[in-house]
Amino acid sequence: MILIIRQLAANRLRAIAATLLAALLLAVTPASADQGVLLGGKALVEALRAGGLNIYFRHVATNWSQSDDLRNRDDWLSCDPARMRQLSDAGRADAVTVGNAMRKLEIPVVQVLASPYCRTVETARLMNIGAVEPATDVMNLRAAEYFGGRAAIVATAQRLLSTPPAAGGNRVIVAHGNVAIAATTAYPAEGEALVFKPGGAGSFRLVGRIEPKQWVELLAADAD
Numbered sequence: 001m002i003l004i005i006r007q008l009a010a011n012r013l014r015a016i017a018a019t020l021l022a023a024l025l026l027a028v029t030p031a032s033a034d035q036g037v038l039l040g041g042k043a044l045v046e047a048l049r050a051g052g053l054n055i056y057f058r059h060v061a062t063n064w065s066q067s068d069d070l071r072n073r074d075d076w077l078s079c080d081p082a083r084m085r086q087l088s089d090a091g092r093a094d095a096v097t098v099g100n101a102m103r104k105l106e107i108p109v110v111q112v113l114a115s116p117y118c119r120t121v122e123t124a125r126l127m128n129i130g131a132v133e134p135a136t137d138v139m140n141l142r143a144a145e146y147f148g149g150r151a152a153i154v155a156t157a158q159r160l161l162s163t164p165p166a167a168g169g170n171r172v173i174v175a176h177g178n179v180a181i182a183a184t185t186a187y188p189a190e191g192e193a194l195v196f197k198p199g200g201a202g203s204f205r206l207v208g209r210i211e212p213k214q215w216v217e218l219l220a221a222d223a224d
Contacts, residue, residue, distance in 0.1 A: 039208045041221040044195070047207065048107045053170045053195055054161050054204070056184075058177045059123040060098075060191035060212065061091030073146050079118040087119050092126055094191045094212040099127030101215035105222060110169030113160075115139055115176060123191075124174040135160075138175035141182060150182070157183040161196050161204045 039047055047053065066085040070076060078084045087095075102109070113135035114124040124132040136147050137156040144150045157179050165171035180194060181187040186206055188194050195208035210218070 038206065039195075041218070042224075044208045044210070045105055045107075045218055045222050048105070048170060048195070051108050051110075051167075051169045052164055052197070053207070054163075054165065054198055055170055055172045056161065056180060056188070056194040056196060057098075057123065057172065057174045058180060058188040058190055058192055059087070059091075059117070059120045059174060060094045060126075061088045062086060062119055062190060063088045068142065070142060076117045076140065076143055079122070084118060087122055091123070091191065095123045095126035096128075098191070098193075098212055098215050099129050101219055102127070102129055104219060108169035109172050110166045111171045112174070113138065113171065114174040115179075117176070120174045120176070124172070127172075127174075129172060132174075135173070135175075138173055138179050140176045141178045153179065154182045158202060158204075162198050162200055162202045164198045164200065 038044075048055075062085050063081065064085070066081045068076075068084050070084075076084065079086060109129045112124050112127075112130040112132050114120045114132050115138050116134040116136065117140055121132060121134065137153075137160050139147050139153050141150055141153055144153045147153055157175075160173065161183065177187055177190075184194065184196070184204075184206065186194050186209075188209070189211060191212040193208075193210040194206060195210065196204045197207045198204045
């Protein structure tokens with residue numbers, strides 16, 4: 001009887017934990033995003049022009065024949081392909097294309113943050129949409145031990161995504177796929193942008209997704 005009672009109690013605790021986890025996920029990423037209810041075309045362009053959004057880019061395409069050899073603090077700063085994975089030529093071209101499209105669409109940007117990895121900083125600089133500020137708030141989770149651990153990085157990323165940018169524009173964040181999925185449950189492809197509406201107090205919701213090739217489509221939609 002005692003064993004049965006203990007088992008029932010354990011099952012109850014697991015159920016409560018699962019409920020709490022689901023509530024936390026819904027607080028940062030709405031069910032509507034999972035159902036595909038996202039802005040697109042002119043509606044998305046108008047939202048971006050209105051400002052007040054956080055645009056999270058995963059760095060553009062990289063050379064996957066290379067790999068990160070992260071052994072010591074600040075190794076991530078290296079732009080040596082023998083030490084850390086770098087952007088591919090196609091990725092660099094994508095970054096330039098995205099930046100050109102954002103300027104042509106007259107999307108206001110008031111801040112550009114980038115994880116200090118070479119590939120993320122280079123992505124942000126090639127986009128050429130504003131001065132680039134290194135930000136460990138969205139540090140690659142593989143280097144999280146240097147910044148308080150995985151949970152700390154997830155928390156700072158969520159706090160940043162929930163914080164509205166300065167009035168009059170959008171905040172651009174260039175970082176990594178592993179941070180995005182851990183902090184928001186949305187996993188971007190290389191070069192993809194996740195557009196979030198900040199709600200303050202740790203809350204935000206996904207309102208759009210834009211792959212690199214789709215920026216040209218947004219230009220065409222805006223011209224119609």
